[in-house]
Amino acid sequence: MLDGIVSGLVSGSAYAILAVCVVVLHRLVGVLNFGQAAIGAFGAFLCYVLIGGGSPIALAVLAGLGAAGAVAGGAGWVLARWFGDSGPLIRSVVTVVLLIVLLTLGFRLYGDTPRVMPSLFPEFSFAVAGVRVSLTTLVALVATFAIAVSLTALLKHTRVGIRLQAMSERPTSVQLLGINTRALSIGVWAITGALATFALLLVAPTRNPTFESMSFLVVPALAAGLLGAFSNVWIAALGGLALGALEGAGARIAAVAEFRGAIPFVIIIVAVIWMRRAEVWDAAR
Amino acid sequence: MRRAERGGKARAGLGSRTAVLDRAGWALLAVLLVVAGLTLPVYWVYLLTTVAITALVARGIGLVTGRAGLISLCQMSFAAIGGWVVSAVALDQPDAPFPLLVLLGGVAAAPIGWLLGLATTRVRGVEFAVVTLGFAAALDLVLRQGSFPGVGSGTPVLPAAPFDDARWYFALAWALLLLLQLTLRAGERSVHGLGWSAVRSSERGAAALGVRVGAAKASAFALGALCSGVAGGLLAGQYGLLTPQVFSPLTSLVTLATAVLCGAALFGGAVLAGVFAVFVPEVLRRLGMPLDVGNALLAIGAFDVLRRGNGGIVEQLRARLEERAFARSRRSCEWPALERTDDAPQGADAAHGGSVSAAPDDPDARERANGASPLLAVRNLTVSYGGTVALNGVDLTVRAGEVHALIGPNGAGKSTLIDVVTGFTGSASGEVQLDGIDLDGRSARVRSRRGIRRTFQHVRAPETLTVGEYLRLAAGGRAAGMRDPGAPMLRAERSQAVRAFLGLPGDRVPIRLMDAGSRRVLEVAGALVSAPRVALLDEPAAGLGAAESRALAERIREIPERFGCAVLLVEHDIEFVRATASRVTVLDDGRVIGSGPVAEVLSAPKVIAAYLGTERSA
Numbered sequence: 033m034l035d036g037i038v039s040g041l042v043s044g045s046a047y048a049i050l051a052v053c054v055v056v057l058h059r060l061v062g063v064l065n066f067g068q069a070a071i072g073a074f075g076a077f078l079c080y081v082l083i084g085g086g087s088p089i090a091l092a093v094l095a096g097l098g099a100a101g102a103v104a105g106g107a108g109w110v111l112a113r114w115f116g117d118s119g120p121l122i123r124s125v126v127t128v129v130l131l132i133v134l135l136t137l138g139f140r141l142y143g144d145t146p147r148v149m150p151s152l153f154p155e156f157s158f159a160v161a162g163v164r165v166s167l168t169t170l171v172a173l174v175a176t177f178a179i180a181v182s183l184t185a186l187l188k189h190t191r192v193g194i195r196l197q198a199m200s201e202r203p204t205s206v207q208l209l210g211i212n213t214r215a216l217s218i219g220v221w222a223i224t225g226a227l228a229t230f231a232l233l234l235v236a237p238t239r240n241p242t243f244e245s246m247s248f249l250v251v252p253a254l255a256a257g258l259l260g261a262f263s264n265v266w267i268a269a270l271g272g273l274a275l276g277a278l279e280g281a282g283a284r285i286a287a288v289a290e291f292r293g294a295i296p297f298v299i300i301i302v303a304v305i306w307m308r309r310a311e312v313w314d315a316a317r
Numbered sequence: 318m319r320r321a322e323r324g325g326k327a328r329a330g331l332g333s334r335t336a337v338l339d340r341a342g343w344a345l346l347a348v349l350l351v352v353a354g355l356t357l358p359v360y361w362v363y364l365l366t367t368v369a370i371t372a373l374v375a376r377g378i379g380l381v382t383g384r385a386g387l388i389s390l391c392q393m394s395f396a397a398i399g400g401w402v403v404s405a406v407a408l409d410q411p412d413a414p415f416p417l418l419v420l421l422g423g424v425a426a427a428p429i430g431w432l433l434g435l436a437t438t439r440v441r442g443v444e445f446a447v448v449t450l451g452f453a454a455a456l457d458l459v460l461r462q463g464s465f466p467g468v469g470s471g472t473p474v475l476p477a478a479p480f481d482d483a484r485w486y487f488a489l490a491w492a493l494l495l496l497l498q499l500t501l502r503a504g505e506r507s508v509h510g511l512g513w514s515a516v517r518s519s520e521r522g523a524a525a526l527g528v529r530v531g532a533a534k535a536s537a538f539a540l541g542a543l544c545s546g547v548a549g550g551l552l553a554g555q556y557g558l559l560t561p562q563v564f565s566p567l568t569s570l571v572t573l574a575t576a577v578l579c580g581a582a583l584f585g586g587a588v589l590a591g592v593f594a595v596f597v598p599e600v601l602r603r604l605g606m607p608l609d610v611g612n613a614l615l616a617i618g619a620f621d622v623l624r625r626g627n628g629g630i631v632e633q634l635r636a637r638l639e640e641r642a643f644a645r646s647r648r649s650c651e652w653p654a655l656e657r658t659d660d661a662p663q664g665a666d667a668a669h670g671g672s673v674s675a676a677p678d679d680p681d682a683r684e685r686a687n688g689a690s691p692l693l694a695v696r697n698l699t700v701s702y703g704g705t706v707a708l709n710g711v712d713l714t715v716r717a718g719e720v721h722a723l724i725g726p727n728g729a730g731k732s733t734l735i736d737v738v739t740g741f742t743g744s745a746s747g748e749v750q751l752d753g754i755d756l757d758g759r760s761a762r763v764r765s766r767r768g769i770r771r772t773f774q775h776v777r778a779p780e781t782l783t784v785g786e787y788l789r790l791a792a793g794g795r796a797a798g799m800r801d802p803g804a805p806m807l808r809a810e811r812s813q814a815v816r817a818f819l820g821l822p823g824d825r826v827p828i829r830l831m832d833a834g835s836r837r838v839l840e841v842a843g844a845l846v847s848a849p850r851v852a853l854l855d856e857p858a859a860g861l862g863a864a865e866s867r868a869l870a871e872r873i874r875e876i877p878e879r880f881g882c883a884v885l886l887v888e889h890d891i892e893f894v895r896a897t898a899s900r901v902t903v904l905d906d907g908r909v910i911g912s913g914p915v916a917e918v919l920s921a922p923k924v925i926a927a928y929l930g931t932e933r934s935a
Contacts, residue, residue: 064443066450114624122623124443125388125577129623132570132616207341207746248566251454254447295457297451304448308439313521313741 033284039238040280041273043252046235047171047270049179050253053224053231056183058262060196061217063111063123065224067130069250071107072228073243074134075100076236077142080149081227090150093233097226103134104225108218109186116214131247138243146245151237172234173273179227180269187265196220252276255296258303275299338638342585354487362487363555364595367529369490370551372591373497374572375581377544380501382573382634383582384781385537386448386517391453394789395426395542397460397564402426402551404559405466409475415554416489417475422550423543430542434535441520446511453566455665460561465553480554490551497544498584506539511790513537514779522777525739526791526843527765528555569611574619580629589631639827649835651866652818654874664739691750692717692883693738693769693851698747700733708745709907715851718877720884722894722915725904726927732774734904735853739771740764746766752849766793768850768882772840772857778828785824789811791843808848809882815845818872818879834860839868845876851883852876858893870896891919902929 050068057065065071079096083089107130115123157166187193198205199213232246239245252275262266275296282292353365374392381389398420406418437448467473479485504510510531515523522529553559575594580586597611622629679739693715700708708730715721723731736742738749740761749756756764765771778787792812815821819842828836837857844852857873858866874897876884888894894901894915901918903911905927911918918924 064447066446118623118626121388122443122626124446126620126623128390129448129574129616129620132567132574133613136613138606139609216418244565244567247452248457251342251451255451258444258447278427290462291459293462294455297455300448300451304437304440304444310743313524 033281036280036282036284037277038163038165038169038280040276040278040283041171042166042169042238042276043235043279044273044276045169045176046231046249046272047252047256047275048229048269049177049234050228051256051272052176052180052183052265052269053227054250054253054257054262055262055265055268056187057220057224058257059187060112060200060220061108062120062200063127063172064120064254064262065130066124066127066250066254067107067134067247068224068228068231068253070131070134070138070247071100071104071225072230073241073246073249074103074138074262075226075229076246077138077147077243079233080147080236081142083150093152096233098231100229101222101226104228105218105222107225108221109214111259112214112217131250135244135247138247142243144244146241146242149236152233168234168237175230175234176269176273180265181191184265192216195258198261252279252296255303258300258307261307271299324371346588348837348915350491354484356493358818359483362483362598366468366487366490366555366880367493367595368588368591369553370548370591371572371594372587373494373544373548373574373855375553375576375579375590375594376494376498376501376584376587377548378503378573378576379583379587380513380539380544382576383580383629384505384517385513386532387441387538388443388573388753389538389541390446390451390566390573391449391456391542392545392572393416393549393564393569394453394456395430395545396552397456397559398426398429398542398548399423400553400559400564401460401465401544401549402459402546403550403553404474407476407553408467408472410852411475412477414491415480419489419493419547419550419554419624422553423545423547423751426538426546426549427543430538432534434538435531438531438534444534449694450566453569457561457564460564464561465559465644466509468558470558471558474553475557476554480534486554497547498587500542502546502584506786508790508793509533509536511782511786514770514781514786515790517781519777521741521761522773522779524741524761525765525771525777526771527762527793527847528790529762567612574612574616575630578615578618578622580622580632580635583631583635583899585635586629586631602869610626630829636829643826646826648826648830648903649822649832650838652872655821655871655880690717691715692752693821693885694750694753695734695738696748696750698734698749699735699747700730700737700742700745702744703759708737708904708906711747711904711907711909713902713909713912715883715885716900717883718881719900720874720877720886720898722888722898722901723904724888724891724894729904730907731904732855735771735855735885735887737766739769739853765847768848769853770844770847770849770851771853772837772844772855774855774859776833776840777838778836778839781802781823781828782828784822784826784828784831785838787828787843788816788821788824788846792846795856808846812846814879815842818847818875832860834865837861841873845880845882848880849882851885853885853887855887856889856891857886858888866890867896873897895919 037180050072054065054068059062075096075172078099079092082092082095111126115126151168153168153171187197195211196216199211199216232249235249236246253272256271256275257268259271278295279292282295283290320444354362374396378389378392381387401426403418403422406421415924433448433452439444440448474487475481480489505513512523512528514529515526515528516533519926523530523533537813549564552563555675572594575590576587579590581590589645593615597614598608601608601611627633691714695713696707698711699706711730711734720887722733725731733742737745740756740759740763751767751769782790791809819838819841821839822831822835828839831839837860841857844854854873858869861869870893873884873886876882886894886898898915900913901915902909903918903924910927911921911924
């Protein structure tokens with residue numbers, strides 16, 4: 033059981049990083065990005081294609097992160113260009129369109145067969161209190177923590193972060209203050225895109241994924257983000273880790289194993305019922 | 318009044334042009350279908366069957382997303398449930414009549430949609446989309462673990478005769494599509510279904526009209542699931558053996574995009590969505606191009622529709638037809654001089670005498686001295702948001718048969734007071750009573766049903782409805798011949814009287830073609846047709862010109878006399894208040910600084926200093 037939980041933490045870290053990206057994008061740009069994992073998958077698959085073609089790992093990883101950042105930045109530009117005045121709902125539906133387009137592009141470029149993906153970190157593991165912990169798990173946990181800390185710090189304590197927060201609340205007024213909101217929001221998109229690729233590079237070796245299955249890893253990430261109402265970075269991160277641990281544990285219990293794919297949905301339903309136990313009305317009068 | 322009636326008939330004639338077009342469209346479709354089903358080669362008949370099946374799913378999306386405004390990313394999952402049930406039952410009972418099986422598939426999916434809708438009663442917008450995507454992904458993973466009934470043993474679903482023939486199957490698919498379309502259309506025209514449009518436009522606005530918001534969402538979702546379930550059942554019969562790929566989350570997303578592109582809330586849009594979903598891949602196949610490019614094309618089409626923001630292809634067409642049909646008919650409220658009833662009030666100020674004090678110490682004692690019965694009583698009301706106190710120990714009494722104005726500078730707490738009285742703010746302390754009955758803990762909907770009606774500062778009348786539909790929704794759909802408790806006239810009479818009294822445009826005029834000021838007046842009409850005890854009107858004259866504003870003031874003053882309900886009026890325009898109200902309460906910074914007959918209160922130095930003074934200097 034404990035083994036299961038620990039092995040689930042790699043997936044958990046990936047969910048956590050994706051969830052943090054979704055939350056940051058939601059808070060700063062006002063869009064819930066259904067294509068978050070698809071953007072990441074785009075970069076991750078490019079990375080493995082390059083590795084398969086014999087390029088050095090470091091170069092391939094950089095190319096993957098860069099490609100995802102570029103795709104995300106492009107998406108950010110499109111949203112800022114045509115949907116600057118739209119509500120969050122319309123903008124989020126646009127990311128559904130983005131997801132469909134990326135899935136099509138992914139099938140075309142990378143095919144739809146599952147791929148075996150080598151781990152980026154050496155196969156090394158050690159025992160802690162009788163449980164085997166792999167190096168990948170450790171790296172993943174440290175990275176999740178580091179990303180959550182640095183994004184929180186960015187939001188709260190830097191000039192850019194404060195401008196970004198202001199932008200999400202009053203885009204027009206901030207623009208009138210002479211701040212280039214479009215460039216800022218494209219920057220946020222690009223960073224979350226690169227981070228998503230990183231997250232998926234962590235989890236890919238444990239899954240042998242297709243482009244489609246990788247793209248729908250956005251579901252557990254959305255479940256984790258929902259726990260923090262898409263505004264709390266830390267709840268999203270912890271929620272992602274917990275989801276991974278639950279799935280890991282579930283895989284070891286025969287009765288649940290077949291249905292563990294439904295765990296994120298159960299979490300989502302419980303979360304929305306709990307969070308909305310009191311009546312809250314829509315937009316102000 | 319006679320003139321207005323004649324105008325009404327002329328407008329109905331213009332509006333019915335779209336109805337004629339509708340009828341012609343249906344007849345043409347029927348003829349085309351019969352000819353196509355009998356003459357086309359089997360391959361084409363097969364493709365057209367798929368068009369009907371996809372159109373069914375799209376029509377469901379049109380209801381859920383287009384009508385009720387819920388973004389659903391799991392409609393193909395409901396189809397999977399229908400397909401699964403049909404496969405399982407068909408294996409067990411191969412001779413069962415196939416149409417019955419397919420309907421069973423729909424009936425199996427509907428309660429799951431209903432449950433999902435209930436669980437998400439208070440979830441809206443993008444969070445709702447997350448829930449549905451979660452459901453789609455979960456069901457997909459579970460289906461991939463197991464498989465559809467019959468797949469393991471290789472026994473396909475074989476529809477019992479005559480539906481084993483492709484042409485009969487084509488007829489079945491289209492017949493079911495038409496049957497469900499008629500069902501949905503009847504649903505959308507019922508009072509419950511009009512509530513879907515209200516919920517989409519604003520949940521607050523819907524609850525204020527007495528709509529059960531949660532039930533409306535759940536029923537829309539259940540009906541959408543029913544359509545998808547039937548479609549899934551038809552797919553089971555068409556394919557024989559089903560695979561999870563047919564119902565993957567991606568297909569749900571693409572179907573949603575196609576429905577958005579075509580405007581599937583309308584039947585024509587749903588059929589067009591079916592045509593696109595079938596023939597875009599077909600054309601790509603003939604061109605030798607990869608089929609999945611079609612998904613991207615449809616998605617980009619949806620992107621363009623979202624960018625323009627004025628609806629899908631068929632919705633735009635429909636909107637243009639409507640604009641042309643109503644181009645020459647009256648689309649705003651118009652007020653000829655009021656015919657006086659014999660015992661009309663002689664002037665607002667004279668209507669109520671009584672004690673006068675700019676700051677009453679004990680409203681109850683004053684009421685008793687007055688002898689007038691308090692209809693709506695607010696006592697010691699306090700509301701605070703965080704550290705800000707919006708209302709501080711406010712007392713206010715609206716008597717039966719009066720127009721009571723509530724004035725005060727911006728941010729004084731006027732709209733907050735209306736929110737509390739109508740049940741939209743939970744965190745208030747103090748008492749609100751209607752007819753001496755405490756309303757504490759009653760929901761906005763219940764208060765609305767008990768006769769406290771309101772209008773909003775920002776107009777909430779749903780753009781997708783017509784004038785007549787809105788009034789029907791607001792009246793709550795009780796029988797037209799019914800006499801409301803305490804109301805002086807029958808429902809039908811009342812509704813007709815309100816239309817004439819406020820000079821509304823014809824019943825068929827779509828609300829989206831009306832100007833903002835007229836929509837505000839329409840909301841007042843909506844409040845009146847429900848036979849309320851008290852109507853709370855939040856700045857009804859905003860957006861009207863000076864002459865119209867005077868005419869509206871004249872009418873609001875007569876509301877108690879003509880419709881037997883009291884009015885609490887929030888207004889900035891002092892002249893408007895003088896012309897309508899008999900008594901006034903002045904709020905400043907969350908406190909009552911004056912209350913009593915209009916002339917007295919408005920001349921009190923304290924009120925002039927706090928309110929009029931700032932108003933003049935502003």
